[in-house]
Amino acid sequence: MNDERGTWGSRLGFILAASGSAIGLGNIVFFTANAIKYGGGAFYLPYFIALFVVGMPIMIMEFSLGRFTGRAFPVALRQIGGQRAEMVGWFGILNASIITMYYITILSWVFGCFLGSFKQMWQPAAIEAFNLPAGALSNSMSFFFNMITSLNPLFYVVIVWILNVIIVSKGTKTIEKAVKFFVPLMWLMMIVLIFRGLTLQNGVQGIYLLFTPDFSVMMDINVWKGAFSQIFFTLSLGFGIMTTYASYLPKDADDVNNATTVSFMNCGFEFIAGLAFFSLLFTFSIIPKTSTIAMMFFVVPEGIARFPFGVVFFGALFFLLLLFAGLTSSVSLVEAVISSFIDKFGWNRSKTIVIVSLVGLLGSAAFALPMVIDPGLNSDGTLGFTLLDLFDHWAFGYGLLIAGLLECIFLGWLFDLDTLKSFTNKTGWFKLQNWFSILIKYIIPSIIIFILGASIFDEFKQKLYGSQMTLGDYSYLYILAFVIWLGISTILPYIFSNMKSYSGPRADMQKEVPLLIDT
Template sequence: MYLAPDGVSRGQWKTRLGFILAASGSAIGLGNIVFFSANAYRFGGGAFYLPYLIALFAMGIPVMILEFGLGNFTGRAFPESLYRIAGKKGEFVGWWAIFNAFFITMYYITILGWVFGMLTGAFGDLWKESLPVPAFGLEEGVLDNPYAYFFRMLSTWQPVLFVLLVWIFNVIIVRRGPETIEQATRIFVPLMWIFMIVLIIRGVTLTNGFEGVMLLFTPDFSVMKDSAVWQGAFSQIFFTLSLGFGIMTAYASYLPKKSDLTQNAFITSFLNCGFEYIAGLAVFSILFAFAMVPRASTLAMMFFILPKGISQLPGGLQAVIPFGTMFFILLLLAGLTSSVSLVEALVSSMRDKFGWSRWKTITVAGCFGFIGSAVFALPQIVNPGLQDNGTLGFTILDFVDHWAFSYGLLIIGLFECILVGWIMGADTIRAHLNSHSRMRLGIWFDALIKYIIPLALLFVLGYSIKNEITDGLYGTAFSENYNEPYRFMRYFPGIVLAFWLLSSTLLSLRLTRKGKYESS
């Protein structure tokens, strides 16, 4: 039952380096560049490294090993992998993960469209002190840049065009699966590291830039008794390593059987967290040098706070334009290497189930994906006072992100551990992993997969649900900002939650029941 079909027929990585670059490129996304730093600031600076490293070794790397092992063991993408170890119930979980990830793909590509828009602005308008934002009734001089540029862009149809371009990039990169993904990541990932190193050098050489680095690492251990810090560290690790999307399983399904999966998981995780570490140096040096308060939000950090810092670099526009352009290209590259992995996870899952050609699958995924991404870019103003997200698309994006990202991935991680740990048997996957790995996993791996990680995920989920209950459903707190004629937006928190939950569940049920996998 557990024998995998020949992986070569589905495509295969040409080299191990190609696989490592693709997997680490998937893990290193927009959040790595700015969100880790924001979390570290929020949770006590250097003190945050303790729960972060515990979460990395106790949960992040083991789940990465598990996802690699699952894909390589079955030679299939996430839904079929889970089907082969747990039957139809497993397949349902797999499809649910893929549809949840598809929601994330759609809005992630919208955000990349916005990054593209900011990149075009980085050649000029973005660095003006202020701009008029007519859709919100704001004249020039009322709202500073980059806020003005961002909301002016959001209130037009321009981002839909950028979203289309980003989808086209994605389609081009995944057109021949691992082969073309490997070609792209061989260029993009090293470029990301080079750009980040240049930003670090610029940051720490600013007046008092190194003081910012000290601010990042100097610990305040008083936070350690705060359960929010541990919750923040465990969710940070889960999200930053791209776990629970089905990506790593799909990528590992293209590896030869004799791969050293444990070693690969360690390399991928260290590269991801190492990138976060160096990104923190760049971010904190700029924040401190220009006295800016970090925010625990990737979008706020990358669209407002860091560009604001870059705009103050000494040397005038001659310095600001190149560094600003480089910053947004860095974001675009990091986002693209992640979004192609999300698209590939869906494409490989669909192909495994229906045996469609790659082009047909990519066309279907690309068309539906573009429509979804365009919804998140809708420019209708629903919050003219800008007390909140401003446009309809941005507001929907905010709600979907909350459920799909903050809950969906953790739920998948929990079920993944239960299915592999308890139904397939943690010892079975461990035997497979150890058969070709130089680093042998002990029985501790079984304990982590069966008990410790599920409990940690339950803690994180429970903590979030508790807050949801005490604070009210996400989004309802600021629903009073919606007045006539946008009063209908008050129902959106509930509508979006119901839509996300029902559509993921019903589509997963439909695909689970439809057709059968070929027996291996």
């Protein structure tokens, strides 16, 4: 018997949950790295164009889809487009499940660094697994590689999964309680880091750099590609999260208002993160790499280590901020998967949580495997880190964009989009007009196809991703990772969409939806 679907206790709870999902690890450090790479303040123009042209319209569409059907992503798509549309939904959810597994592994590393920030991270140490003496790498890098070559992250993975299970245990009730604690605290902690950055010598000059754009870089197509990719990822689009969260909303909710609020909260958080880390990195003349992991575990800690005082306090604060931001995102990922299985098969929440968490725990543990396969540390070093890198390339780099593209195609071309617009306009303060249909049907798919095309061109030009890595006895991993990702995201969606669906409360919603294709 399917549990009664939950509802948000308040609009504030929904807004905090959705914005908490969007505000994750990448928001805190990756936006800053992109801004530095792409001309400082010059990155803001393509970034905001991407926000209004792609980000907000897709978020409105995903909110409307969830509220219209009252179901999670795969079943919601089935109700408007039949079995083939459900396959698209399962592609998005199963691709997101891969991201969930390694995202929680990264969170386990964050948890380990939080513990290490009280002492060990700031001390020089030899890296025995790679035969590197003390001082060969920065203290934070030495600590990180010593940690991931130990068994400790396997225990940390269990802890982070337990935290996620506790938060999703009662659905919207426990999620809402968690985000009302985590999200305001994240903003407060970031403000503290801004104050610290601005009070450092020359910290204000870092802010000048942020607001002194180099417009010459805007002729580089990679700037625009980076901006559109950034906005797509940062708003949690293509995961199925926003549709799932919106399915718990009442019928009189305002999708346009909600999407606008969540988008600006997310972008506002990225903006203040830019203030904090531009001042910090400029003060110590640190040029960050554009890797989120490098920024989190090497670059920013290196800057904090140079503080004249309060290194332990600000180091612990930074990693606690990352942990809270990561949890609000991982919880939304886990909930999107759980809700999809509940709506499809009618399982109760407890059973679904057990199944999802056990499978997820095994996957996260695989990404934390400490065996050294690259003794020279030419690439990632360990088996787990290498697997994470390879799967992230396909699931994050391609999967989200493909899910977004297919979503726009089904909703824009195979469903009467005017029906969804009319439904949204009934309760929306701002009415969707023909421009919305043009964006969903033509402009957004064209942009995503361009980004995917450019990425695939680079893939062929540089050979399959991972082929240049140092993989030791595991030389087949880069092919195996691609095959597994492709199998999980294509074969399983076909299997799930062909399985009989649970027919329970609100399942008759499909009768109210005009289907334009043969189901």
